[in-house]
Amino acid sequence: MNDMSRPPVAAPPKISAEDVVSFCDFFYKKTGISMDASRRYFIDRRLEERMAANDCKTFREYLALVKFQPGGGEMQALINEMTVNETYFFREDYQFQCLTRHMLDEIADRRGNNRAPIRIWSVPCSTGEEPYTIAISILENWGRANDFDIEILASDIDSRVLGRAQEGIYEARALHRVPTKVRDTYFRKLDNDRWQVIDDLRESVDFSLVNVCNPTQMARMRGIDVIFCRNLLIYFDDLSRRRAAEHFYEALNPGGFVALGHSESMSRISNIFNPRKFPEAIVHQRPVS
């Protein structure tokens, strides 16, 4: 068969600059995530994939599907494509040291005789490395762990990563900072390059789909003692950051803590938290009273 006789290859659907601006605006309103229209290649590629998957010939047709599809399945698929999920165990581990050396003791001391569970929330939890790291850090490094019930909640806006998080299977490179003894205690080897978190640990973390800009979903999150929200707010604009910070305030118990990513600063977002400087990290505390 010569070139002339080949069937024509379908060109990818065309997405104009106006389409991208319109999409960024829509995506922001739905998720609070500010997509920069200058990242055309990233956005176009993912939109084209979703349009092809739904057999949409034009961007307008696809946007109508996303907006009006009953059940919102395509909106979720789009969110899954547009969000970045790259992490590993014990990433920026100084914050977990801060948790087990200081924050948890403060929370436990404030509890007094009240033995309500200590509740820790990892958001976004991506594929689960962070909430499992939190669980392992507590079990390994907090001497009072057996005196309290501890609940670890883990949420993400991306439903696909939540499935992977619950499955708890990781390539060896995700475990490169995990000490051998810890790895052998909390993981089982599946094959040469894959490890799975042990069942007890996987079953102790509660994974859920949450958009931190959605007031209805955030209203379910209450009575939290520590929130790890690292490297999420950098994708938000000022207003969405403020909104998220206020949702966190309401989700936290008085005296509860928020840990942000190392390049993020709560003082540039909102003054409703008090900065707390510990030897390992600066975190942000809801005032006790």
Added chain:
Amino acid sequence: MALLKAKAAENVANPASQSGVSPASLDSDDPMERRRAVQQCVEEPNPVAALLGLLREEHENIVRQAAFTELAALGTSEAAQGLAELLSNADPALRNGALEALVAMPEQAMGLLAPLAFCDDPDVRIFAVMMANELPSERTADWLIALAAKEQDANVCSNLAEAIGGTGRRDALPVLQAIIERFPREPYLAFAAETAMTRIREG
């Protein structure tokens, strides 16, 4: 193992979702309830006036911040104008809150820069410069340079020099040099302007 499964979405104590449907009162002694009342204000016929009025009466930071966030979320020119008026309020917390809320509504805030440049109060002009500094764009850089070319207050010029240094605009160099010459008895201002010029040249 000390870890328990929480079933977050279903089992976590849920006062807010229940209280979300009941009306909260601005007269409550509980700041969290007043805060919730503020969040419900947006459903009222004239939320901007209600929120601005509340900001002048309320002293609890957590309630005020909710009002600022709601005003920023409304994003109207009326909200922006009301916030701009707070920039000259005697209460520094209100001034700072208004500035932060304006930064969170960039389109409306940029529209305010031109009139704020003519405000008689140099403190308000300083806030306007700080606001422009948080809204980096060619348009705000133009505004900063234009204001620096005519500004007669040394403290405003000091803030302008710092903000202009971050724009990287070489056409600002003569304006910064003019600031040094305009205030020969203010060595700190010469230092600020020279630092800005160095940043631009090295940038």
